[in-house]
Amino acid sequence: MKEQLQELLIESLSALLAEGVINELPAKVRLDHTKDKSHGDYATNVALMLAKQAKCAPKVLAEQIIAKLSNSSLISKTEIASPGFINFFLSEATNSAVVTEILNSADDYGLSNVGAGKRALLEFVSANPTGPLHVGHGRGAAYGATIANLMRAVGFEVDNEYYVNDAGRQMDILTVSIFLRYLSIFGEELRFPDNGYQGDYIQDIAKSVVAEYGERWRKGAGELFEDICKDEADGGDKEAHIDALIVRSKQVLGEGYQAVFRVGIDSILSGIKDDLAEFGVDYQQWFSEQSLIDSGLAKSTTDTLQDTDHIYEKDGALWFKTTDYGDEKDRVVVRDNGIHTYFASDIAYHLEKFDRGYDKVINIWGADHHGYIARVKASIAALNHDPEKLEILLVQFANLYRGGKKVKMSTRSGSFVTLEELRNEVGNDAARFFYVMRKSEQHMDFDLDLAKSKTNENPVFYIQYAHARICSVLRQAGEKEITVNASNADLSLLVEDGEKSLLKELSRYKGVVESSALQYEPHQLAYYLKDLAACFHSYYNACPFLVSDESLTQARLALVIASKQVLVNGLSLLGVSAPESM
């Protein structure tokens, strides 16, 4: 009905335009829900916006706008409030119509088509497959999955994609780490490199290698470490040390190197996939970095840039002139040792994304990668695509708190809390909700104790409890042999304050979904659901639903069932369950 009201308003403005009272229509006609019910149901500031070009006082213009407003059964009255707002009071029938609409649309209520079927590619998480996902990745996962749900709800076609960095040096370090642990299982005496992956999961993967290959790839530690430069703890350079070990391992292992690598990446990747799936995060595509190298696209993209003079050579390395496109400094794409950088394949990856013909290309990155934005956009521009089409959403880190104290984490040493551990501790519902409850660019403190608590300070339980309470009411109705006939209820009986505010709250839902989706702000929906639940709890305490007056019972049940539907729809967009009882 907001749309209808808006149309009426535009009609009126067009009439004024025809009469020359105003010179042009505003870009958008804002119609807002009012905070204060003495201001009616909706208010617009158009008269204030247009007063200057109409060269008259806002209040005078407001009167003219109202005069041109055609009669409609929607509106019961209009008022002008200083300095020039027009307040609309809707008729009771208009307000309660939302219940009918919700009941008719059911699970589809809240869906719209502002996205008009445009295709969007949403890349998120994309953590290096060098270990299990940790709580930092969890935020990106929950955020991305929710954005995808929201965008689909408003009519976009969305593909979720995970970019798998299965090529490059990190993979070599992973392989060597597994290999060394594998050797240790057979009692080989060796010093594990400072720069290797220390986590326990590496030991587990090494055991899998044993299970699959037995002693087949066993080599002597002496052979492996002979003449290798010193590690950091021994006064050497840890980078050089591990690089030397990588080269040696490849020599010593031959085809076994690939075999060990395979076991490692398969194990880690399947762990990540299971983890995300259990978290309710689904992907349409898993895009391999290695595939860009195998297909030659990485190479050909670099060649193209070289042919178009975007790349030059310096100090034995190939540099991409990203400064031509506003970056702070030029970036290396091929190192002096001939190995391409991560950036090089990333250029090809983004080119590939654009070539797939999406209308929107969206990346969700950890905020620590913000320095990377300029160079990626530069590469898109250099390859004759519109860098504006790439939208990069940054997600800040999440700190865990337990007992009021920050949980310390460090990735290198392997002492991090994994996403799986978090999910096991607080549950998927609380994790999903908490992650998106905060604005993504805001640092968040994830309070583990709060996420587990079962009081109204925990918003997840608060909202779910509202849903469970409604289910309970409906069960009671069944026990009392009340036949619920919501769609035929006489909604004009809903006149209590609690009912009016609940109706108003319900009518906000569609707009919240749309706004959350278009602005990539799931927290708007999270807050809305909290407000809706509050509205319901308040109503629940103020009015009994199952009363002796049968038609009143039916009307209240209709309202309550509509509320339940919106809670279910909203929670499902957030990936949170709606339990029938708690």
Added chain:
RNA sequence: GCGCCCAUAGCUCAGCUGGAUAGAGCAACGGCCUUCUAAGCCGUAGGUCAUACGUUCGAAUCGUAUUGGGCGCACCA
């Protein structure tokens, strides 16, 4: 040093892209269970929206400067 993000009640955070008297939850205080789940509700108290200028009918919101915090500035990913 340069760049990006942030600063709102004692605490954790919203504030619908410039609107009307800045809102929730927690913590504090006072009430509500013989009646649909008290995992709930009602009320009281709590603010120089970091600071200072500016933009205009109107600023927590936009601009500039300052202060204070986070992150980034690799031939790592």
